[in-house]
Amino acid sequence: MAAKSGAFRATRDEKSRRGAVAVRPPESAATNLDRLIHERTRLGIVSALAVNSSLSFNELKHLLGSTDGNLSVHARKLEDVGYIACTKSFSGRLPRTEYRLTAAGRRALEKYLDHMEALIRATREG
Numbered sequence: 001m002a003a004k005s006g007a008f009r010a011t012r013d014e015k016s017r018r019g020a021v022a023v024r025p026p027e028s029a030a031t032n033l034d035r036l037i038h039e040r041t042r043l044g045i046v047s048a049l050a051v052n053s054s055l056s057f058n059e060l061k062h063l064l065g066s067t068d069g070n071l072s073v074h075a076r077k078l079e080d081v082g083y084i085a086c087t088k089s090f091s092g093r094l095p096r097t098e099y100r101l102t103a104a105g106r107r108a109l110e111k112y113l114d115h116m117e118a119l120i121r122a123t124r125e126g
Contacts (some may be wrong), residue, residue, distance in 0.1 A: 015074075016083070017035070023056055031111065031126070033114055033115050033116070033119075034108055034111065034112045034115075036077060036078065036081060036083070036108075037083070037108060037109060037112045039074070040053060040072040041066060041070060042063060042074045042077065042078055043112075044063070044064045044080060045060060045064070045071075045074060045075060045084065045099070046078065046083060046101060046105055046108075046109050047099060047109070048060060048063050048064070048083070049084060049101035049105070050106065050109055051100055053100065054098050054099060054100040055099055055100075056096060056097060056098055056099075057072075057075075057096075057097040057099070058072065060075070060099060077098060078105070081104075082102055082103030082105070083101070083102060083104060083105045083109075084097070084099050084100065084101055084102060084105055085099070085100050085102050086099055087099075087100075106124075
């Protein structure tokens with residue numbers, strides 16, 4: 001299938017080969033997804049923080065199998081929009097970075113999950 005404008009669309013050749021028109025999920029369901037959360041690493045971060053009161057940078061890194069740089073960049077994007085909060089401290093001489101999901105982040109995750117569930121329902125009913 002060829003993708004166009006974020007929707008699932010079949011090309012003319014694919015339609016004639018199958019003898020059927022491809023099912024397209026509603027445009028609004030696909031276009032209303034929160035792109036900040038939709039990315040795999042950021043979805044992993046907010047999902048992990050949704051079920052834990054807080055996690056350290058190293059705990060998140062191990063959970064997600066991420067590199068320091070990759071996790072840092074994605075966490076910063078979520079922090080910049082207020083989805084997660086970051087607290088930096090020291091444990092002796094060692095720096096410690098702790099993350100927690102904010103109320104705005106929890107609402108954004110719930111909205112994202114609602115959109116994904118609607119998209120799944122529409123696809124299964126189609």
